[in-house]
Amino acid sequence: MGIDVAIACGKAVFMILLVLQVMALGVFFERKVSAVIQDRIGANRASIFGFAGLGLINTLVADPVKFLLKEDVTPAGADRFLHFLAPVIAVVPAVAAFAVIPFGDVLEAGGRTITLQAAQLNVGVLYVLAMASFGVYGVVLAGWASNNRWSLLGGIRGSAQMISYEIAMGLALIGVVLTYGTLDLQSMVRQQGHLLWGWLPAWGILYQPFAFVLFLVAGVAESKRIPFDLPESESELVSGYFTEYSGAKHLMFMMADFVEVVLVAALITTFFFGGWQIPFLEADGFHVFGRVFALPAAWIVVPLLQVTSFLVKCVFFTFFQIVVRWTLPRFRYDQLMKLGWQGLLPLGLVNVMATAGIILAWGTTA
Amino acid sequence: MVPISWYLVLSAVLFAIGVAGVLLRRNLIVMFMAIELMLNAVNLSFVAFARQLGNEDGQVIVFFVMAVAAAEAGVGLAIFIQLFRARETLNADEVTTLRW
Amino acid sequence: MNALVFLVLAALTIAAAVAVVTNRNPVYSALALVSTLALMSCFFVGLEAYLVWALQLVVYAGAIVVLFLFVIMLLNVQRDERALPGPGTVVAVAGGAGLLALGVALAAIRTPFAGMPAVGEGYGSPEHLAHRLFTDYLVPFEITSLLLLVAIVGAVVLGKRRI
Numbered sequence: 280m281g282i283d284v285a286i287a288c289g290k291a292v293f294m295i296l297l298v299l300q301v302m303a304l305g306v307f308f309e310r311k312v313s314a315v316i317q318d319r320i321g322a323n324r325a326s327i328f329g330f331a332g333l334g335l336i337n338t339l340v341a342d343p344v345k346f347l348l349k350e351d352v353t354p355a356g357a358d359r360f361l362h363f364l365a366p367v368i369a370v371v372p373a374v375a376a377f378a379v380i381p382f383g384d385v386l387e388a389g390g391r392t393i394t395l396q397a398a399q400l401n402v403g404v405l406y407v408l409a410m411a412s413f414g415v416y417g418v419v420l421a422g423w424a425s426n427n428r429w430s431l432l433g434g435i436r437g438s439a440q441m442i443s444y445e446i447a448m449g450l451a452l453i454g455v456v457l458t459y460g461t462l463d464l465q466s467m468v469r470q471q472g473h474l475l476w477g478w479l480p481a482w483g484i485l486y487q488p489f490a491f492v493l494f495l496v497a498g499v500a501e502s503k504r505i506p507f508d509l510p511e512s513e514s515e516l517v518s519g520y521f522t523e524y525s526g527a528k529h530l531m532f533m534m535a536d537f538v539e540v541v542l543v544a545a546l547i548t549t550f551f552f553g554g555w556q557i558p559f560l561e562a563d564g565f566h567v568f569g570r571v572f573a574l575p576a577a578w579i580v581v582p583l584l585q586v587t588s589f590l591v592k593c594v595f596f597t598f599f600q601i602v603v604r605w606t607l608p609r610f611r612y613d614q615l616m617k618l619g620w621q622g623l624l625p626l627g628l629v630n631v632m633a634t635a636g637i638i639l640a641w642g643t644t645a
Numbered sequence: 646m647v648p649i650s651w652y653l654v655l656s657a658v659l660f661a662i663g664v665a666g667v668l669l670r671r672n673l674i675v676m677f678m679a680i681e682l683m684l685n686a687v688n689l690s691f692v693a694f695a696r697q698l699g700n701e702d703g704q705v706i707v708f709f710v711m712a713v714a715a716a717e718a719g720v721g722l723a724i725f726i727q728l729f730r731a732r733e734t735l736n737a738d739e740v741t742t743l744r745w
Numbered sequence: 746m747n748a749l750v751f752l753v754l755a756a757l758t759i760a761a762a763v764a765v766v767t768n769r770n771p772v773y774s775a776l777a778l779v780s781t782l783a784l785m786s787c788f789f790v791g792l793e794a795y796l797v798w799a800l801q802l803v804v805y806a807g808a809i810v811v812l813f814l815f816v817i818m819l820l821n822v823q824r825d826e827r828a829l830p831g832p833g834t835v836v837a838v839a840g841g842a843g844l845l846a847l848g849v850a851l852a853a854i855r856t857p858f859a860g861m862p863a864v865g866e867g868y869g870s871p872e873h874l875a876h877r878l879f880t881d882y883l884v885p886f887e888i889t890s891l892l893l894l895v896a897i898v899g900a901v902v903l904g905k906r907r908i
Contacts, residue, residue: 405799412807647751653853661846666766696792699862716896722816723903
């Protein structure tokens with residue numbers, strides 16, 4: 280009993296640390312990749328004893344310390360409790376959504392089979408959507424509690440955008456759920472393990488390419504990244520809904536932003552790119568066209584390889600979202616809403632119906 | 646395992662709180678929230694009985710209750726917006742023109 | 746769900762429900778409502794109703810109360826300085842509601858319920874519920890979808906400035 284609790288805590292802690300590390304990497308990429316795209320060097324001045332580490336010290340040490348030491352200002356006339364609560368409500372659901380994301384197959388140690396997923400829910404997809412819905416409260420409360428009309432505008436815009444694109448996300452996911460016949464993410468990833476025609480890994484993107492595009496667009500819109508960042512548009516609304524936040528609370532909003540980027544990346548990896556699957560890797564080694572390359576200590580090496588593959592794919596999609604951010608201009612708000620309701624929603628419905636028709640005609644996968 | 650009567654007692658208490666809220670508060674939106682509380686208390690009863698009987702009929706009913714509550718919330722809040730535009734108030738005591 | 750967890754959650758739920766009803770600021774009432782709904786979803790987990798748990802969080806806590814918050818902010822509903830009527834009315838209504846609760850509670854306690862039966866592996870799972878929805882409850886399902894369509898159209902029309 281105690282061991283089970285310890286294992287569950289261990290998985291949860293591992294997942295939280297994973298999220299925070301990839302998020303930190305994302306912040307660093309943001310500074311440096313944006314610099315490379317804009318043909319400059321980026322932040323590299325802060326250094327410890329002359330060691331500036333390519334700007335790592337600046338982004339990952341100096342910036343957080345600066346934010347934490349800044350004065351925490353609550354504007355006059357603002358609702359203090361809600362002002363304090365909003366960043367918390369913004370961050371916690373984004374991190375909590377990682378509980379159902381699988382980062383490996385099974386770890387067989389000490390006679391126990393430990394599934395490498397923090398919470399094995401049979402309604403995993405709905406849990407992720409629920410956590411996305413909870414994120415709306417952080418935005419709307421931040422806008423309301425700041426006693427500032429630009430914040431309120433940013434907050435209302437942001438929450439309207441988030442709830443609109445939640446629908447598009449849900450519809451894209453219904454196509455995926457239909458394909459795999461389950462709402463459990465670990466089961467979906469396991470079903471992506473077999474090889475089509477002996478050599479092509481049966482990843483979700485081959486079965487649901489359209490849903491991939493819809494989900495990518497909806498996910499980027501949900502996390503209010505450019506090209507959908509009108510709620511926090513730096514050139515129009517000062518900082519939108521987190522104008523009145525300074526210091527640690529501002530850091531928490533930025534953290535929430537990047538954690539959502541990593542969340543969208545992790546979800547895309549899980550649904551469409553095989554999650555932790557490495558092609559040709561089975562539980563005891565590589566099976567390539569009939570020849571088996573057994574791995575030593577496979578019980579620990581194979582899960583490590585799977586976790587690494589998950590991390591690599593996650594980091595790749597985080598990088599992709601950051602590149603998109605620094606490449607595209609932002610949508611106007613009416614264009615944004617029109618895309619969500621008159622573009623992605625009907626396309627999502629068409630995708631669901633087409634998937635359902637194909638499944639009726641040819642049977643499900645796996 | 647908690648016996649079902651505990652769930653039913655909790656459901657009754659929450660329902661009573663909702664009833665008190667609808668009767669005591671005069672702000673229309675808070676009254677509406679108290680109605681949602683009553684609906685939730687009933688949902689809890691349904692799910693508890695579904696578990697007691699070992700089948701999922703109660704859960705299916707809860708599914709429908711949620712759908713109806715969502716529809717009702719949407720239309721009700723739209724009515725409140727129109728009311729506010731017409732009367733500038735959301736106080737139940739100030740929209741009594743149709744009373745005798 | 747064991748007794749201690751139930752009692753703690755029940756106490757928190759009742760406290761949150763009372764906060765919904767008695768708070769002067771409607772935004773705080775809405776937040777208390779979210780807390781109540783999230784706490785009630787814990788009871789659904791205890792009753793092994795997993796799909797209903799997820800739906801409660803997605804639909805109720807994640808959409809309906811957001812709608813409430815939007816309307817509160819759109820209409821800029823202010824703090825009620827006189828939220829509750831005079832103490833006499835409050836005691837009378839609370840007493841009446843209390844009697845109602847007491848009656849139902851006594852009926853629930855006095856009824857000789859058997860213990861809860863063991864249920865199979867997939868109880869409360871989406872597959873089982875979907876099976877029931879699309880076989881026994883198909884007509885209500887279709888009518889509900891029609892109802893939601895009517896509600897959407899109605900809400901859009903009612904929200905217009907000039908109908």
